[in-house]
Amino acid sequence: MIQAGVIGVGQTKYDAKRRDVSMAGLVREAIDNAMLAANLEWDAIDAVILGKAPDMFEGVIMPELYLADAIGAVGKPVLRVHTAGSVGGSTAVIAASHVCSGQFKTVLTVTFEKQSESNATWALSPRYPYSPHINAGAGGYFAPFIREYIRRYEAPEHIGWKVAAKDRQNALKNPLAHLHIPGIDEKMVSDTPMLWEPLRYLESCPSSDGACAMVITAQDQVGSRNVAWIKGMAVRSEGTLSAGRDEVNPQAGIDCAKDIYNQAGIHNPYNEIDCAEIYVPFSWYEPMWLENLGFCDLGEGWKLTDKDATAIDGGLPFNMSGGVLSSNPIGASGMIRFGEAALQVMGLAEDHQVDDAKVAMGHAYGGAAQFFAMWIVSSSLD
Amino acid sequence: MSAEDTPKDYSESPINLEYFYTAGSATTRFLNQVKEGNIVGQGCPKCKAVYVPPRGSCPRCGVATDIEVPLIDKGCIESFTVVHIPIPGNPIVPPYVCAMIRLDGANISFLHLIQDVDIENIRIGMRIQAVWKPKEEWTHSLENIKWFAPIDEPDVDVATLRFQES
Numbered sequence: 001m002i003q004a005g006v007i008g009v010g011q012t013k014y015d016a017k018r019r020d021v022s023m024a025g026l027v028r029e030a031i032d033n034a035m036l037a038a039n040l041e042w043d044a045i046d047a048v049i050l051g052k053a054p055d056m057f058e059g060v061i062m063p064e065l066y067l068a069d070a071i072g073a074v075g076k077p078v079l080r081v082h083t084a085g086s087v088g089g090s091t092a093v094i095a096a097s098h099v100c101s102g103q104f105k106t107v108l109t110v111t112f113e114k115q116s117e118s119n120a121t122w123a124l125s126p127r128y129p130y131s132p133h134i135n136a137g138a139g140g141y142f143a144p145f146i147r148e149y150i151r152r153y154e155a156p157e158h159i160g161w162k163v164a165a166k167d168r169q170n171a172l173k174n175p176l177a178h179l180h181i182p183g184i185d186e187k188m189v190s191d192t193p194m195l196w197e198p199l200r201y202l203e204s205c206p207s208s209d210g211a212c213a214m215v216i217t218a219q220d221q222v223g224s225r226n227v228a229w230i231k232g233m234a235v236r237s238e239g240t241l242s243a244g245r246d247e248v249n250p251q252a253g254i255d256c257a258k259d260i261y262n263q264a265g266i267h268n269p270y271n272e273i274d275c276a277e278i279y280v281p282f283s284w285y286e287p288m289w290l291e292n293l294g295f296c297d298l299g300e301g302w303k304l305t306d307k308d309a310t311a312i313d314g315g316l317p318f319n320m321s322g323g324v325l326s327s328n329p330i331g332a333s334g335m336i337r338f339g340e341a342a343l344q345v346m347g348l349a350e351d352h353q354v355d356d357a358k359v360a361m362g363h364a365y366g367g368a369a370q371f372f373a374m375w376i377v378s379s380s381l382d
Numbered sequence: 383m384s385a386e387d388t389p390k391d392y393s394e395s396p397i398n399l400e401y402f403y404t405a406g407s408a409t410t411r412f413l414n415q416v417k418e419g420n421i422v423g424q425g426c427p428k429c430k431a432v433y434v435p436p437r438g439s440c441p442r443c444g445v446a447t448d449i450e451v452p453l454i455d456k457g458c459i460e461s462f463t464v465v466h467i468p469i470p471g472n473p474i475v476p477p478y479v480c481a482m483i484r485l486d487g488a489n490i491s492f493l494h495l496i497q498d499v500d501i502e503n504i505r506i507g508m509r510i511q512a513v514w515k516p517k518e519e520w521t522h523s524l525e526n527i528k529w530f531a532p533i534d535e536p537d538v539d540v541a542t543l544r545f546q547e548s
């Protein structure tokens with residue numbers, strides 16, 4: 001298999017409403033930044049792979065067609081990826097797969113959401129026929145899983161506040177983050193209104209406009225460029241309404257993580273991974289994913305969070321960029337995790353850089369926590 | 383410059399889309415029973431898991447769920463949340479309890495309301511039973527059940543609910 005690496009990551013400024021740009025302008029902003037970082041001309045791009053969350057979020061169906069000019073895809077192969085909230089991650093994996101397979105030498109991949117064009121919460125919770133209309137957004141869907149996690153492992157309620165405060169404190173070091181909340185702390189989180197018990201307002205992700213792009217190329221095209229080598233990548237899914245499914249600790253997440261650790265030769269993820277960008281749209285998903293991804297035993301995740309292990313100077317920093325809790329253009333949110341992991345091992349994460357980060361993980365989940373995408377990137381090919 | 387003269391670079395124009403929904407054979411079988419006040423799940427012929435509401439196939443085995451399994455309208459709360467935000471266009475008033483309902487004999491849960499109880503007394507594992515609308519209001523919808531209400535039976539250990547192939 002051909003070795004592939006990320007040679008350019010480009011992001012937009014994330015905000016509630018990017019009224020200064022159209023959808024096309026938004027994706028182009030991320031792409032221009034990625035192409036500049038990769039130091040490439042357009043003719044070096046062999047194909048464009050685009051991902052976003054459901055089209056009803058903006059009401060533009062198959063936007064990759066109308067965006068062909070903006071994404072530099074005219075006359076080139078285009079592929080659209082669609083796996084709900086995990087799409088940013090799976091798009092990165094699909095893009096890299098096309099390089100590893102030898103199909104293309106260099107691929108541009110981009111993901112976006114312009115959520116201000118409609119209302120994502122209610123686009124996710126339409127009235128379905130023949131059933132009571134009581135579903136109230138993604139938070140309302142995930143809150144029962146979180147409640148069961150808390151019951152199962154007797155986790156104290158401040159853990160959620162702690163994650164929410166920590167990720168927003170990290171966001172203050174990332175000028176692109178949507179939410180910059182000066183003085184954010186646990187008390188401020190716990191003082192905000194309850195939305196979906198046990199989740200409070202500041203324990204929930206914002207709704208953002210934004211895009212993220214990456215240039216992924218084959219080893220023989222890298223030259224002298226700074227590169228994040230892709231050491232392992234995988235996607236997994238499971239049946240949402242399958243008997244025996246454990247929504248708190250989905251098997252697809254466990255299997256996906258094991259797959260990428262095996263590919264990357266990682267035996268002890270907590271010790272061997274220097275930092276991780278993990279998809280945490282609601283505070284409690286940090287301890288839940290710590291366990292699901294094998295960083296600790298079941299029931300120990302909230303204790304790692306409580307001991308500051310996931311702080312930017314902790315044993316396993318999580319979401320140095322501020323994470324999904326600070327910027328959430330849904331379709332791009334997964335790729336931001338993958339791209340931020342790449343920036344860390346390239347040493348380009350500026351004020352939120354983890355010292356000496358050599359191996360980093362990017363993670364995304366979506367749908368009803370049944371879609372997963374993950375990768376491991378490294379500063380060296382060895 | 384008056385407000386009318388201020389240049390606008392943005393305007394909101396909501397659209398309304400209506401969809402025709404075809405229930406499909408499995409859901410049609412289920413809803414025809416719901417209209418009569420019966421809850422009939424569908425079982426997997428291979429692993430024997432019982433699905434309610436049924437989608438017509440077992441995601442575990444990839445086979446059609448062609449076994450009809452009549453169920454009672456009692457079960458337990460697998461988990462729940464208390465929703466504090468209103469749903470636009472929906473008369474339901476927050477706070478309300480949205481619960482994962484696991485009927486006795488079923489191997490997956492579905493979302494429905496819990497009422498007739500103080501919210502602070504609702505627990506994971508609590509036993510509940512359907513409260514039906516008057517028979518003359520029944521249609522092809524789980525809305526025939528107004529909500530589920532607690533019944534005086536011992537709580538269930540939800541760890542015992544996980545389906546395991548026998």
